[in-house]
Amino acid sequence: MPPRSNPSERQRRLGLELRKLRNSAGLSGDRAGALLDADRTRISNIEAGRIDLGHSRLRMLLREYGCPPGAYFECLLEMAADPGTGWWDGHRDVMSRSALDLAALESRCSGIRIHEPLFIPGMLQTQEYAEAVVRATGGNGDPTDRYVEFRLARQHTLTGPDPVPYHAVVHEAALRVHTGGTHTMRRQLLRLIELARLPHVTLQIFPFERGAYAAFSRPFVLFAGPTPELDTVYLEHPLNTVFLGDGEHIDEYGKMFERLSGLAFDPVDPQAAPEAHDNRDSISLIQHIMYAL
Incomplete structure (x- = not known):
């Protein structure tokens, strides 16, 4: 599936949080991409909210980024699983x-x-x-x-x-x-x-x-x-x-x-x-x- 051109605020925010965590961990886009068997471009698209990341791969990435278990960790997983639909x-x-x-x-x-x-x-x-x-x-x-x-x-x-x-x-x-x-x-x-x-x-x-x-x-x-x-x-x-x-x-x-x-x-x-x-x-x-x- 090609990257979305107009991500929602929720999708952009999840990407922003992943970028902040990656930077805090001192990891380059190339290094983060290697964790997913992907390249820097895919990481860039994930962090811009243009591409989704599956639950298991997101959990692995959060751990590699040093995000400790707790409310913030679980909320990021919930944001990724949220379909974004409503009234x-x-x-x-x-x-x-x-x-x-x-x-x-x-x-x-x-x-x-x-x-x-x-x-x-x-x-x-x-x-x-x-x-x-x-x-x-x-x-x-x-x-x-x-x-x-x-x-x-x-x-x-x-x-x-x-x-x-x-x-x-x-x-x-x-x-x-x-x-x-x-x-x-x-x-x-x-x-x-x-x-x-x-x-x-x-x-x-x-x-x-x-x-x-x-x-x-x-x-x-x-x-x-x-x-x-x-x-x-x-x-x-x-x-x-x-x-x-x-x-x-x-x-x-x-x-x-x-x-x-x-x-x-x-x-x-x-x-x-x-x-x-x-x-x-x-x-x-x-x-x-x-x-x-």
């Missing part, structure tokens, strides 16, 4: 490869931390708001309904029977931009409060009064993997999206998120009664903006 397959005719990869990553992560400066995060959007965002960002014509359907289906990760911990820092600007109009925004802000009261959801608002911050114009998502080595940073740009899996970037964005969280208002407390909000916090700001609409 998102029904949208392959409309959605981009990166959007499908994002849905697959959300389905297998163990936690999500997101910073969003301009829009309400997709996981927290109402249908009306999602429709307005899709129209505003260029989704026109018949596929628009499918884009919205896909976006809402992704929320199952947050609202399904086995939800993942979710922590969002949203800039006040996202609450004040009238995306879809006044009625849509009022319903969206009510939805924010509703979801923020879920025990696995942490929502913080970054207010204008805290001033500018280096990250405030950069949306990003941190996905916790099944082991820390498999954490991922997701960056979305107008022309392309990027999945980062190296430790340096993960540490950098992790520290950035902690700083944003520390500067933002206190999160919505699901146990607190409305009259308990005598100081400015995230829920009082959401309510203030909502009542002013």
Whole structure:
């Protein structure tokens, strides 16, 4: 079978991990190829996610690379065996490869931390708001309904029977931009409060009064993997999206998120009664903006 031309994020990530392990072991591509009775080109294709490696050969390679037995070792084997299929397959005719990869990553992560400066995060959007965002960002014509359907289906990760911990820092600007109009925004802000009261959801608002911050114009998502080595940073740009899996970037964005969280208002407390909000916090700001609409 010829090498695939468009590997999935999961396939690319497995290849990246194998490259990191090989480099840590001090093995050249030629030496690694010899372990598989193959050449450097095959190793290059495996590490780019273009070629799969069978379970027994992958296990042997991991041992030769010095990967110790444990959770990380087993997760790499599971990644290789994962067929990569899911509910998102029904949208392959409309959605981009990166959007499908994002849905697959959300389905297998163990936690999500997101910073969003301009829009309400997709996981927290109402249908009306999602429709307005899709129209505003260029989704026109018949596929628009499918884009919205896909976006809402992704929320199952947050609202399904086995939800993942979710922590969002949203800039006040996202609450004040009238995306879809006044009625849509009022319903969206009510939805924010509703979801923020879920025990696995942490929502913080970054207010204008805290001033500018280096990250405030950069949306990003941190996905916790099944082991820390498999954490991922997701960056979305107008022309392309990027999945980062190296430790340096993960540490950098992790520290950035902690700083944003520390500067933002206190999160919505699901146990607190409305009259308990005598100081400015995230829920009082959401309510203030909502009542002013």
